[in-house]
Amino acid sequence: MKIAVIGGGISGLSTVFYLNKLIPDAKVFLFEKDDYLGGKIKTDKVEDYLFESGSNGFLSNKPLTFDFINEVGGDDLILKSNDSARIRYIFHKNRLHRLPDNPKDFLKTNLLSFSGKLRVLSEYFRKTKKDDSDENLQSFGYRRVGKEFTDIFLDAMSAGIFASTPKALSVQAGFPKVVELEKEYGGLFRGMLAKKKSDTGPSGVLTSFKGGMSSFINLLESKLKMELFKDTEVNKVNKSLNGGYSVEFETEKLTKKFSLEFDKVIFSTPSNTTARLIRKIDRDIAYDLASIEYTPMSIVSFGYDEPYFDLNGFGLLTTTASRQDILGVLWDSSIFNDRANEKNRSLRVMIGGVRNRDLALKSREELIEIARRGIQNTMDINEIPDKAFVKQWREAIPNYAIGHTEKVNKIFTKLKKHKGLYLNSNAYYGVGFNDCIENSRKCIKNILIN
Numbered sequence: 001m002k003i004a005v006i007g008g009g010i011s012g013l014s015t016v017f018y019l020n021k022l023i024p025d026a027k028v029f030l031f032e033k034d035d036y037l038g039g040k041i042k043t044d045k046v047e048d049y050l051f052e053s054g055s056n057g058f059l060s061n062k063p064l065t066f067d068f069i070n071e072v073g074g075d076d077l078i079l080k081s082n083d084s085a086r087i088r089y090i091f092h093k094n095r096l097h098r099l100p101d102n103p104k105d106f107l108k109t110n111l112l113s114f115s116g117k118l119r120v121l122s123e124y125f126r127k128t129k130k131d132d133s134d135e136n137l138q139s140f141g142y143r144r145v146g147k148e149f150t151d152i153f154l155d156a157m158s159a160g161i162f163a164s165t166p167k168a169l170s171v172q173a174g175f176p177k178v179v180e181l182e183k184e185y186g187g188l189f190r191g192m193l194a195k196k197k198s199d200t201g202p203s204g205v206l207t208s209f210k211g212g213m214s215s216f217i218n219l220l221e222s223k224l225k226m227e228l229f230k231d232t233e234v235n236k237v238n239k240s241l242n243g244g245y246s247v248e249f250e251t252e253k254l255t256k257k258f259s260l261e262f263d264k265v266i267f268s269t270p271s272n273t274t275a276r277l278i279r280k281i282d283r284d285i286a287y288d289l290a291s292i293e294y295t296p297m298s299i300v301s302f303g304y305d306e307p308y309f310d311l312n313g314f315g316l317l318t319t320t321a322s323r324q325d326i327l328g329v330l331w332d333s334s335i336f337n338d339r340a341n342e343k344n345r346s347l348r349v350m351i352g353g354v355r356n357r358d359l360a361l362k363s364r365e366e367l368i369e370i371a372r373r374g375i376q377n378t379m380d381i382n383e384i385p386d387k388a389f390v391k392q393w394r395e396a397i398p399n400y401a402i403g404h405t406e407k408v409n410k411i412f413t414k415l416k417k418h419k420g421l422y423l424n425s426n427a428y429y430g431v432g433f434n435d436c437i438e439n440s441r442k443c444i445k446n447i448l449i450n
C-alpha cells in the first residue's frame with residue numbers, strides 16, 4: 001500500500017511514525033514545502049543562544065507523548081524545565097502580579113478584588129447550563145467564575161495558549177475538559193473535588209529537549225522509514241480512475257511538475273492549504289476547511305551577553321485590559337538551562353494574536369522596537385539586547401471559534417465518502433504538541449479499522 005503524508009510538522013511526522021509502527025508494510029511518502037522538517041517547531045542557534053521560533057515544549061501530563069519519545073529513542077534528549085519556571089506572572093493594571101498557584105495565594109492575590117474572589121468561590125453554587133450548545137470562553141467564564149476572573153486570568157491564558165481572546169475562543173473546542181466538568185459534576189469546583197485533583201487546565205510540567213525542540217525533530221527524521229521530499233510543495237490532489245489518488249507537486253530545484261499515485265493521502269497541512277488541495281475532490285469540504293481561521297503571531301527573541309538583570313520564573317502574560325502591544329514574554333534562559341550560557345540571559349516576546357493581528361505583520365525593525373518597548377513597560381528592562389532574532393508566522397495558530405467542534409465533526413463525517421483521504425493537523429482537535437501526537441495515533445488507528 002502506498003500512502004502520501006502531506007506536511008512535515010509534528011502532526012505529519014508523528015503520522016509517519018505511527019504508520020511505520022502500525023502498518024509496517026505501507027510505503028510512506030512525506031511531502032514538505034519547506035527545506036526543514038518540524039513546521040511550527042523550529043530551533044535556531046545564534047552563537048551561544050538557542051532561540052525557539054515556535055513551540056518551546058510540551059506539558060508532561062500525557063504518557064503517550066513519553067511513549068512516543070521513548071520509541072523514537074529520544075529519552076536522553078528530554079529536558080525538564082527548571083523548578084523556578086513554575087513562577088508565572090500576569091501584567092495587569094500597570095504592574096506584574098505573581099500568578100497564584102495554590103488556594104492560599106489565590107485568597108491573598110491582589111489581582112482580584114474581594115468581591116471578585118467571592119464570585120469565583122461562588123462557582124460551587126452556580127446553576128449549570130441547560131443545553132449543549134457551544135459558547136465562547138468569555139460567556140462560559142462570566143457564567144461560572146465571574147467577569148473579573150475571566151477578564152484577567154482566562155484572558156491571559158487564552159493569549160498564552162492560543163494567541164487568542166476569551167471572546168474569540170470556543171470553550172468546547174479549546175477546553176473540552178472544563179465543559180465536561182460542568183456537564184458531569186454540575187460545576188468546576190464540584191468536578192475537581194469529585195476527581196480529587198485539578199486536572200481541568202493545562203497541568204503538568206513544561207518539558208522540552210536538550211538542544212531545543214528541533215533536536216528531537218532531527219532525531220525523528222533520522223528514524224522514520226519514508227521517502228522524503230523536502231522543499232516540495234503539493235499543489236493538487238485528484239481522484240484517480242483506479243480508486244486511488246494522484247498527488248501533484250513541484251520542487252524548488254526542479255521547475256517541472258510531478259505526479260505520483262497513492263492508495264491513501266493524509267493531509268497534515270494547515271486546514272486552509274488542505275482546502276485548496278482538496279477543492280477539486282469536494283468543494284463543500286474545502287469551503288468548511290477554509291473557514292477555520294488562523295491567527296498571525298510574531299516572535300522576537302533577545303539575547304543579552306551580560307547578566308544585566310535576573311530572570312527567575314517562566315515569564316509573563318499581559319491582559320487585554322493592560323493595553324500592551326505584546327501578548328507576553330517567556331524568560332527562556334530561566335526556563336531551560338541550555339538556552340543560553342550561564343552568564344547570559346535570553347527571552348522572547350510574543351506579538352500579535354487575535355488581540356493585535358496587524359502588529360504581528362509589521363516589519364522586522366518595528367517588531368524589535370515593539371518588543372523592546374514591551375519589556376521596558378512590563379519588566380522595566382532598558383538594556384539593548386546583543387542579539388535579536390525575529391520569526392513572523394502569518395498563520396501561527398488556528399483559532400477555534402464558536403462551533404469549531406461541530407464544524408470539524410461535520411467535515412470528518414463528510415470525508416468518509418472519500419475512502420482513503422484523512423485529515424490530521426492542529427486545525428481540528430487540539431493545537432498542542434501532545435494533541436498532535438495523540439491525533440496522529442488516532443488517525444492511523446482509524447485507517448486500520450476502515
Ligand SMILES: Cc1cc2nc3c(=O)[nH]c(=O)nc-3n(C[C@H](O)[C@H](O)[C@H](O)COP(=O)(O)OP(=O)(O)OC[C@H]3O[C@@H](n4cnc5c(N)ncnc54)[C@H](O)[C@@H]3O)c2cc1C
Pocket residue numbers: 006007008009010011012031032033034037038039040041053054055056057058059232233234235268269270273297299393396397424425426427431432433434436
Ligand atoms: C509561536 C508558537 C508557539 C507555540 N508554543 C507551543 C508550546 O509551547 N507547546 C505546545 O504544545 N504547542 C505550542 N504551539 C503549537 C504547536 O507548535 C503547533 O500547533 C504544532 O507544532 C502544529 O503542528 P502541525 O504539524 O499540525 O502543523 P505545522 O507545524 O504548521 O505543519 C504543517 C506543515 O505543512 C507544510 N505545508 C504547508 N503547505 C504545504 C504544501 N502545499 N505541501 C507540502 N507541505 C506543506 C508546512 O510547511 C508545515 O511544515 C506553538 C505554536 C506557535 C506558532
